[in-house]
Amino acid sequence: MKLSDFIFQFPIGIAHTRQGLCRVRTFFAPQSGVTALLTDIGEFAVGSSITNSVEHIHQALLLRGMIPPDARVVEHYERPDSDGGSFSRVSFGPTGDPSWTRMSMQDALSTLSCDSSEFKSSTAMSLRLVAEIERLRNAIDPFADAPWLEEPEIVNRRETIESGMISKAMLSQLVNAGATERQLQELLKQDPSFFGEVYGDPHEEYIVLAEYPLADGFIDFVVFTGRSRMEVVLIEIKGADFFLVNDDSYAEFSHKVNQAAGQIRRRIGAIYRDMSTFRRYAHKVRHAVESGAARHGAFMGPHPKLLVDPDKDIEIRSVVIGGRTRDDFSESKKRHDFEHGMSPPIRIESWDTWIRKLQRQ
Template identity: 50%
Template sequence: MKTMDIVHNYPDGDSRLKCGLCRVRTFVNEQETVVLLTDLDNKNDGQSVTNAVERIIKSLHQMGIVIGPATYVEHYEKEDPASDTFDIITVSPIDGARWKTISREEALTLLACPSAEVDERSWDNGRIIAQADRLRFSRDPFVDSRYQESHAVIKRRLEIADGMVSKAEIEARINAGVGERDIQGLLKRDLSIFGEAYAKPDDEYICFSEFPLGDGFVDFVLLTGRSRMDVILIEIKGADFNLLNFGHYKEFNHKINQAAGQLRSRLGYIYRDVTPFRDHVHYLRIRAEEGEHVYNAFIGPHLGLQVDPQKDINIRTVLIGGRTVDDREESAKRHDFERSYSPPIRVESWDTWLRRLQRS
């Protein structure tokens, strides 16, 4: 028989200011009192029941919630009740806490309760969730709010938003079939577009335009990543041609092959002696982070990439150009094209590239 069902606010560690939450249910069978301690998963803002079980049991006795001897059962709920775990806990002054796993059937026998009692998920019990939320919000009114970013990051986000080119404007130019220079001019107005499309982690990037490399230039270069820096070379062509030619073989338009040749030439320059190139892009990264507008450097919301200048860099290439006519057919061609180059060159039409953008 169940005699109590509450959310317990237990001390979490040595600090009295820190607490955790668990569901506590007491049952009385023919021989004893059994206390079921159910972890509340994401509603528990402290240590897990497993890590805090000794403090939980002690606090239950100190507060008079449980009086006298009792058997304690630790309980973790899963999506499927049949997968729940149950462990009998014994605590001694010498050995501390010990766990003995029991089956669901053994737990039901010990609790002397119907299966519906443990089949119900705590997150579906409105009363339990309301109790847990009241306790959590009393400690921190903004407990479920998004992490508050620094003033510098917020300021930079607002600056980027003020100068942002809309997806609708880009799409209109592409649908009008404009040439390479027109698209380049539009994208140079807002280099955050490439951070949005390719940066990982999100919002951690530096983008350059008209980047000198070898005996020529790369249209855009994006620096991003953690620990090992990703260097993404981006070459663009216009939207005034179809990605694939019409005809029996439907090969890539000559402008795509021309741009791929340019990228291969740039990659050859890099890979013939990659260490100086790595040192050079890190040098440019530092200059950009210090506020220099070298090669039109544009920094994302988070100033300062968390990358190691002593580690190898990942070099990736992207070629954007042309319009999609048959996405399925072109997808296979793009994959074959990418595999035909070493290192690979990723090809995207303007139609597929637009899908990357999250802005309105």
Template identity: 45%
Template sequence: MKVIDFVHNYPDGFGGLDRGMCRVRSFVTDAGTVVLLTELDRKNDGMSVSNAIERIIPDLQKLGIVLGVAIYIDHDERKDPLDDRFEIVSLSSLRGAQWKSISRPAALELLGCEPEELDERSEQNHRIIYRADQLRYSRDPFIDSPWQQSQSTIKRRLEIAESMVSRAEIEELIETGAGEREIQRLLKRDLSIFGEAYAKPDDEYICFAEFPVGDGQVDFVVFTGRSRMDVILIEVKGANFNLLNADHYKAFNHKVNQAAAQIRDRISHIYKGGSSFRDHVHSLRERAESGEQVHSAFVGPYGRLQVDPQKEINIRTVLIGGRTVDDRLESDKRYAFEREMVPPIRVESWDTWVRRLQRP
């Protein structure tokens, strides 16, 4: 017969503070008292039952919750009740805690309860979870809140949001078939849009416009990444043509090929320069991070990139332009184009590119 079923707050061993919890069920059987100690997984904000067992059992005895000799079972719930783990725990002053695994049928026999008692998941028991949350929130009212970012990061996020170009503005230009210069003019108003589209990790980026490379320039560039910096070169064409020609061959529009040729020229200069380009972009990164508006530098919320200037950089290229008519056909063409180009050039229509955006 079950006589106790509650959430026990147990000490963590550091100054005797209550910093862990488990479900305690006590059963009185013909064999005596059997205590089931169930791990509460995500609701347990301290040490696991197994790691704290040498504190939990004496604490239950000291509080008078368990009197006299008892059998203690360490219980770990799984998604399927038939996969639950049960171990009898014994404490010895010489050997400490000792565990002995038992089967679910053996646990049921010891507890003298019906299978439904063990079938119910503790996280589905409203009374148990309600009490566990009470204990957690009493220790930390913001325990389930997102990690609090620094004030400088929050301030920068607010600044970016205030000047953000809306998705609707971009889509309107695309739908009206705007030309290259018109689209570039809008995108230069808010370079965060390229960070949103290409930065990984999210929000760790520095964006530039009209970025000089060799004897020319690249429309937009994104610095992002961790450890090794990603340098993403982006060429932009208008939305006033279809990505593929309407003829039998369905080849890319000549404007796409022109832009690809421009990118190859820039890339050729970069690779011929060896490590000098890597040193150059890291120098620009440091200047942008210090607040200098070099090449219209736009720094993301975190202010700095966690990259190593001694490591090689990853260079990627993107070409955005034209409109999609047949998404499936164009997808195959874009994939083949990227594979055939050395180095690879990713081609996106404005219709596919705008899908990257998360902004309203």
């Protein structure tokens, strides 16, 4: 018995920053329960095939409550020269990795509890589904059919970054275990794309630097990003082995957070007292990194150059990340008041609030 039939938009890749489309039909059979049939929509698709994205489709359907946790998954490719197309049962291991088992048409019909008439018409023959595909394709990329391709170096760099990404779950596990500042530093230096993901604007146009020299010390991490005017994000981190706000009648920020804010405030003061020198050095570092030099543990986003003008003013932003959230509602007001009470403002994040900003899983 068929329960639903719709076009599904799903995330692609570890970072979940791109989108794909497929057709999803759900069926119920007494002997097999709910089955999700994932149909590749061929030339109508954007992004990758369902085979290359099946684990992301499955996870997205679960997260959105569209299928139950015990639902079976069947992969389906329509074929114009065959009766119904090809079918494969998809199984997921403990870590979510998929494996495929080919199914005959008869096995598929039995699992889905439907008859062959379900597959006599292709997706392209349904005016309702084609209209929905076109709506979603345009929402994802209004120029999807334009004859434009990204440069190979951008594609290759993106794939390199994604293949080396550390998961959000791994960072969360470390934070939940009360990691020290050093432990978090080590993890984030292994994958600086965490910072590019949160602060890169435009998306994927960033350079992340570690232990950036400034005044009489160093900034833990710095992000260069922006268009025309370069934006510089200064980031100081502390451990996750304390609470952001003290548990007493004063409810002040932890001394470690205040210490980090004091450090970054002094660095910002040094910048504003000699902004031209800071700007020249920042662009000198940027140019060197874009030319292939290894400076301050530099990590480039997918785009090989930032489209910024070295003669224009730069924008400075600053962030302190540290501690754990105890009461999100009251702490959010306190963080807001702190940021707006500073000039220039300093953003305060607990590890809990900062991790929520990540798109990756």
